[in-house]
Structure formats: C-alpha cells, structure tokens
Amino acid sequence: MRPVIPYVTAAVLFGLGVYGVLRRRNAVLVLMAVELMLNAVNLILVTADTTVRAQLPHSGQVFALFVIVLAAAEIGVGLAIVLQLYRLRASVAVDEVPLTEPPAPVPATTTGGRLSTGPADADRPEGTK
Template identity: 75%
Template sequence: MIRPVIPLVTAALLFGLGVYGVLRRRNAVLVLMSVELMLNAVNLILVTADTLRERLTGQVFTLFVIVLAAAEVGVGLALVLRLFRLRQDINTDQVPLDEAAEAPAEPAPALDGELR
C-alpha cells in the first residue's frame, strides 16, 4: 500500500502549475498544455483515491478524463490553427473577445468549372 500523501501533494503541485500556466501564459499552445497538466493532476487524484478504496471506479473515471483530454486537444489545436491563420499570431492577449465581426471575411475559393 502506498502512502497517499506523496501522490496527492504531487497532484496539487501539478494542478497549481496548470492554473499558473492558464492565468499567466499568453501563448495559446502553452495554455492548452497547462490545461492538460490540470487534467493529469485530476487523473492522479482519481487513481490515488481508487487505490485507497480498492475499487475500480477511479480508474474508470480516469479513462473518461483521458478521452476528454484527447477531444480537448483536437478542438483546441483546431482553434489555435484557425487563430494563427487569421492573425498570424497565437498570442491570447490580442484576441478580440467582444467583436466577432472584426476578422476580415475571406472570399470563398472558386472551384474549377464553377461559374460565379
């Protein structure tokens, strides 16, 4: 049986680093990495609690969190790529949150053989 203090303190440190990264970083990729750190801290807490209770519910929830993290990475990276294509920068401080129409409209690409 492991001592639960070591994984719980490690998870608290990981979660604290993740919160710091989300609040202080300007790069969108680093913000996504910080969110991943927080999700991994939650996974560590779930697995630690599972070993203390000797049941499998924590491991099942950990699998759900891993699936959620994979989906978050896919959607987050798609948003970051779109932001980079529009602004040529992924600095989160320069993203306008109040005006959705500020981005210039891109013309639709013409297909071969299509008449306009």
C-alpha cells in the same frame, strides 16, 4: 503506500497548471497547462481508487479513462481553434484575441436627397417630412 505523496504531487501539478493558464500568453502553452491540470486530476482519481478499493472497485480508473478521452477531444478542438486563430491573426497570443466582435455599421440609404433611417421613412409620401 502512503497516499499523501501522490496527493501532494497532484496538488503541485494542478498549481503549475493554474499558473500556466493564468500567466501564459501563447495559446499552445495554455492548452499544455490545461493538460497538466487534467493529468493532476487523473493522478488524484487513481490514488483515490487505490486507497478506497473496498467500497467502489475500479471506479477511479474508469473516471481517469473518461478524463483521458476528454483531454484528447479537448486537444483536438483546441488545436483546431489555435490553427484557425493563427491563420486569421498570424499570432497565437491570447491577449490579442478580441472577445467581442465590433459592432457592424448600419448601412444608410439615400432616397430623394435625404437620408433614410428605416421603415418609418418608407411609409411617408416623397414630398413630406
């Protein structure tokens, strides 16, 4: 078998996965695109294993099994994150996810009619400024 066909197929699958990650707005579809890229890597690993079997026996198949386990763990964690995102935001659109938290407001306390800004005011006596 000529190894060019699986390599080209894997390149097309990986390209479709990259396109899906970059262009999709739905988090579930982004996870599916990542899975497509991992399957393309599996195809490359198995094809390389069959073409260079004399040097390293079955190493590509072992790496492919590790990638499958990694993909299963990624789907479990990814879907848990997506479900939590849907519970909080009622949407799974990736564009609507804030990447940083808004700054928390600093609580201001009043002491004797004036605004206290921190520990420096606590050291002064009550009648001085």
